[in-house]
Amino acid sequence: MADPHHQGKFITLEGGEGAGKSTQVRAIAERLAARGIETLTTREPGGSAKAEELREVILSGFAKQFSPIGEAMLFSAARIDHLDQTIRPALARGVWVVCDRFMDSTQAYQGALGNIDPRLIKALERVAVGPTRPDLTLILDLPAEIGLARAAARRKKGAAADRFEGEDLEFHQALRKSFLEIAAAELERCAVIDAAQDVDQVSAQIWDEIRRRLLKESV
Structure with a gap:
């Protein structure tokens, strides 16, 4: 049961296509x-x-026509409403929030896609996110080739790749590099998880991080 007297914890999962975040x-x-x-x-x-x-x-x-900067602004607009309507009210009630992608995806995807000035991405982040930053970010890491193969396998037969799955291998390799750079720059917030492992092994590694970092239990 949520405790209204204590702020909930905010966990985000990041990574390339097919990493198994959902x-x-x-x-x-x-x-x-x-x-x-x-x-x-x-x-x-x-x-x-x-x-x-x-x-x-x-x-x-459809948003591709607006350029990487335009897409980043659309992501930020969506994030503002998401935070205001869903995330912040839940955290205030003491509920833990687990989110599939958040602010790091904007930095990684739009950065890898259009070489947007990191200062602009950070400025959008300050406006959209403010103080509501994740307590823990789990970055599911695996080679881009494996991730794209997984993403293709999970699509329904005949279904087209979405906006980002359809980008070339070079983009997805740059995306992986960007996520790892984010993790290296914020070690206290981020944990890199080897997503090439078996699903149960990935789950176990994730749970160890949550126990150690948020539940303050020895692992």
């Missing part, structure tokens, strides 16, 4: 629920009514 979001929620911790799972882009509408625009590829 699967691990569900696994984290189940483990927390088993501890009696109320948890909300959500995603970006999306997570609130207006943000879900913007998700359709972004992932359809």
Whole structure:
């Protein structure tokens, strides 16, 4: 049960295509629920009514015409509504929030895609995110070739790749490098998880990080 007298914890999962973030979001929620911790799972882009509408625009590829900067601004607009309508109210009630992608995806994707000045990305982050930064960010890392193969395998037969899955291998390799750079720059917040492992091994490694960093348990 949520404790309204204590702020909830905010966990985000990041990584390239096919890294298994959605699967691990569900696994984290189940483990927390088993501890009696109320948890909300959500995603970006999306997570609130207006943000879900913007998700359709972004992932359809329609927003590509606005350039990487334009896309980054659309992501930020969606994030503002997501935070205001979903994330911050839950945290204030003492609920733990587990989010599939957040601010680091904007830095990694738009940075890798369009070489946007990092100062601009950080400025958008300050406006959109403010003080509501993740307590823990789990970066699921694996070679881009493996991730793209997984993403292709999970799509329904005949379905087209979305806006970002359709980018070339060089882009996805740059994306992986960007996520690892983010992790190296913020060691206290970020943990890199080897997503090439078996799903259960990935889950176990993630849970060890949560126990050690947020539940303050010895592992």
